[in-house]
Amino acid sequence: MPIMEHGFKWARVSLGLAVCLSALLLYMRPVVSEDAGGHEEHGEKSEKSWESKPYAPVESCVDCHEDKVKQMGLTKHGNKMDPRTPWAKHECQSCHGPMGEHVDAGGGKETVNRAFGKDSPLSAEEKSEVCLTCHEKGKQALWKRSIHAGKGLACTDCHNPHNSNPRHLKAEVEMNLCFTCHTDVKNDIKKTSHHPIREGKITCTNCHNPHGTLGPHNLSALRVNEKCYECHAEKRGPFLYEHRPVVEDCTICHRPHGSSHMKLLVRKSPYLCNSCHTGSQHRSQPRTINPATPGTNSWQRLAQIQAVYKGCQNCHPAVHGSNHASGKYFLR
Numbered sequence: 001m002p003i004m005e006h007g008f009k010w011a012r013v014s015l016g017l018a019v020c021l022s023a024l025l026l027y028m029r030p031v032v033s034e035d036a037g038g039h040e041e042h043g044e045k046s047e048k049s050w051e052s053k054p055y056a057p058v059e060s061c062v063d064c065h066e067d068k069v070k071q072m073g074l075t076k077h078g079n080k081m082d083p084r085t086p087w088a089k090h091e092c093q094s095c096h097g098p099m100g101e102h103v104d105a106g107g108g109k110e111t112v113n114r115a116f117g118k119d120s121p122l123s124a125e126e127k128s129e130v131c132l133t134c135h136e137k138g139k140q141a142l143w144k145r146s147i148h149a150g151k152g153l154a155c156t157d158c159h160n161p162h163n164s165n166p167r168h169l170k171a172e173v174e175m176n177l178c179f180t181c182h183t184d185v186k187n188d189i190k191k192t193s194h195h196p197i198r199e200g201k202i203t204c205t206n207c208h209n210p211h212g213t214l215g216p217h218n219l220s221a222l223r224v225n226e227k228c229y230e231c232h233a234e235k236r237g238p239f240l241y242e243h244r245p246v247v248e249d250c251t252i253c254h255r256p257h258g259s260s261h262m263k264l265l266v267r268k269s270p271y272l273c274n275s276c277h278t279g280s281q282h283r284s285q286p287r288t289i290n291p292a293t294p295g296t297n298s299w300q301r302l303a304q305i306q307a308v309y310k311g312c313q314n315c316h317p318a319v320h321g322s323n324h325a326s327g328k329y330f331l332r
């Protein structure tokens with residue numbers, strides 16, 4: 001019965017293999033289950049089948065990706081003294097997933113468990129999910145509800161853990177990263193009046209959190225004004241005489257990034273003010289009040305004569321509010 005014998009032989013060989021394999025698996029097990037943390041059920045995690053694949057020792061990565069291993073050692077992710085880092089868990093495989101098959105196959109793209117580059121089969125959400133296993137708190141806490149996530153961006157559209165830029169950004173200077181998509185803002189900050197972002201005095205992320213916020217426009221404040229007061233505290237008041245649009249929203253009169261009009265204004269002064277103060281008021285109808293009319297005081301006469309030629313702030317410098325006892329008209 002040669003066939004049977006063969007069969008037995010094979011059975012014995014495969015049994016031997018199975019024993020070896022399970023020994024290997026047992027050897028790796030503590031490491032694997034440590035981060036699987038109770039997600040043992042295979043059925044439930046069918047999409048994340050990578051969890052059940054074999055890990056390879058990091059030394060094997062060195063053979064073919066030495067540069068990557070060295071470089072990561074210089075970053076926070078590569079700090080094995082910090083138990084929260086990828087390095088303290090499965091090194092490279094904390095992000096790329098178990099790569100035993102990749103090593104066995106002698107490398108190659110097909111066997112890579114989780115790739116993040118342009119031709120990666122993972123969706124944006126799946127890519128981000130990998131980072132979120134460790135970065136679900138702090139500044140990233142609201143990621144899933146953010147505008148950027150909603151528009152299909154992944155963490156890896158802005159970050160590459162393999163580069164040595166600050167925060168692993170995909171540009172050396174933060175604003176240049178943003179400008180790859182936000183060209184309108186790039187144009188704004190070149191205008192004559194602009195927030196000193198180009199000059200490096202403030203950054204986009206002084207005002208925005210690209211990971212998502214509770215406030216409007218990704219602003220890291222609940223209201224626009226709260227953000228402005230952080231650096232322009234003197235505009236907060238409280239004022240004896242408040243100017244309503246100022247209290248409501250600074251961007252009624254100012255553009256946040258840049259403007260061709262002085263002081264970041266949305267329009268030139270008389271037109272700006274006249275967009276609300278029209279009709280019977282002195283500047284828009286300069287000749288309707290006769291300065292000779294009884295009851296017209298000297299101030300009104302002065303306004304009458306000069307308002308035609310001047311910006312409104314020449315006489316109303318306290319447009320942001322006044323604490324002067326006679327500051328009702330923001331003249332002081």
Ligand code: HEC
Nearest residue numbers: 056060061064092096099103106107108109112115116117
């Ligand atoms: C025997 C050599 C070899 C070993 C060992 C090896 N790799 Fe690779 N790896 C390759 C080759 C070749 C490629 C394909 C490169 C290409 O086509 O651009 C690759 C590709 C990759 C990619 C690319 C994914 C993408 O975006 O395309 C990752 C990630 C990767 N390897 C991680 C690892 C990790 C982690 C280890 C250690 C567990 C490892 N490799 C061990 C040779 C190897």
Ligand code: HEC
Nearest residue numbers: 061065068069072077086091092095116117156160161162
């Ligand atoms: C913190 C998560 C993370 C860790 C840890 C990590 N990688 Fe990557 N890796 C990425 C991301 C994200 C990309 C895609 C970068 C891109 O192209 O935008 C990538 C891309 C790659 C690529 C292909 C693209 C390229 O630059 O050649 C290789 C190869 C690679 N990683 C190998 C490794 C090796 C080896 C290690 C261990 C030293 C490692 N990775 C550790 C996240 C990680």
Ligand code: HEC
Nearest residue numbers: 076077084085086089094130131133134155156159167168
């Ligand atoms: C296994 C956990 C883990 C994973 C997975 C992970 N990180 Fe990290 N990451 C850390 C830890 C820990 C730090 C250091 C935090 C600190 O020092 O406060 C860090 C730091 C960072 C930093 C700041 C680096 C610096 O120099 O300041 C960035 C950016 C970052 N991670 C992005 C990513 C991205 C993008 C991914 C997914 C591709 C990712 N991380 C995946 C744990 C992780």
Ligand code: HEC
Nearest residue numbers: 128131132135139140143148153154155158167174205210
């Ligand atoms: C639109 C671009 C963009 C996207 C998308 C993005 N980031 Fe960031 N990230 C930045 C910028 C810019 C900084 C530096 C400014 C700062 O510290 O807030 C940063 C800083 C960080 C830091 C270091 C600062 C900190 O929080 O301690 C970590 C960690 C980080 N990002 C993780 C992530 C993760 C995880 C994702 C995906 C969930 C992600 N980022 C998506 C642009 C982005």
Ligand code: HEC
Nearest residue numbers: 175178182184185195197202203204206207217224251256
């Ligand atoms: C001084 C605070 C501040 C800084 C710095 C800042 N922004 Fe803004 N940004 C705002 C405010 C406030 C709004 C909402 C304005 C509005 O409603 O017109 C806004 C709106 C936006 C918008 C949506 C509207 C639009 O103009 O397309 C984008 C995109 C944007 N900012 C990107 C950026 C980028 C990129 C940078 C860095 C180059 C940056 N911001 C720097 C305060 C700021």
Ligand code: HEC
Nearest residue numbers: 147148151157177178180181182204205208210216217218
């Ligand atoms: C890969 C492209 C990309 C990059 C890089 C990017 N963004 Fe965005 N951002 C978008 C898209 C898409 C939207 C959705 C609104 C739109 O279409 O303008 C958006 C929206 C925003 C908004 C909200 C606009 C609103 O009207 O509420 C702000 C603020 C913003 N981005 C700031 C930034 C900042 C700051 C950076 C750099 C740290 C950055 N973005 C980098 C693609 C990008």
Ligand code: HEC
Nearest residue numbers: 193194196201202206227228230231250254256262263264
């Ligand atoms: C992170 C700090 C910061 C925040 C937040 C901030 N600013 Fe500024 N702002 C500056 C700096 C710095 C200057 C330049 C001052 C200088 O050159 O003396 C400036 C200048 C200005 C100017 C004068 C511009 C000129 O051409 O002289 C206006 C107007 C202004 N900011 C309005 C705002 C408004 C409105 C907000 C809220 C949307 C705001 N700022 C939020 C830092 C900030």
Ligand code: HEC
Nearest residue numbers: 225228229232235245246249250252253254263313319320
């Ligand atoms: C009703 C329109 C209006 C509103 C609303 C407004 N501003 Fe202004 N702002 C002006 C005008 C006009 C100037 C130019 C004054 C001048 O001629 O010097 C100015 C100038 C400034 C300047 C530069 C000169 C200075 O006074 O320091 C800053 C900073 C500023 N505004 C911040 C703010 C902030 C912060 C808010 C919201 C709390 C705000 N503005 C709301 C009209 C407005």
Ligand code: HEC
Nearest residue numbers: 243244245252272273275276277312313316319328329330
């Ligand atoms: C978005 C609309 C708006 C803009 C723009 C605006 N204002 Fe006003 N302003 C108001 C409102 C509303 C009041 C309060 C009127 C009231 O209480 O009857 C007011 C009150 C005033 C007052 C006090 C008048 C009074 O009767 O108490 C003066 C003076 C004034 N604004 C000047 C200006 C100047 C100068 C500018 C341009 C720098 C300007 N305003 C831009 C809406 C605006």
Ligand code: HEC
Nearest residue numbers: 270273274277283299300302303306307310311312315329
């Ligand atoms: C030459 C100085 C001068 C200029 C320029 C000027 N104003 Fe006046 N404005 C005054 C004086 C003075 C008063 C107070 C009049 C009073 O006591 O009744 C006043 C009052 C006002 C009032 C309150 C009027 C009311 O009847 O409630 C408003 C609103 C106002 N100015 C808006 C403007 C606007 C808008 C501009 C620019 C288009 C402007 N002013 C330009 C001097 C001026």
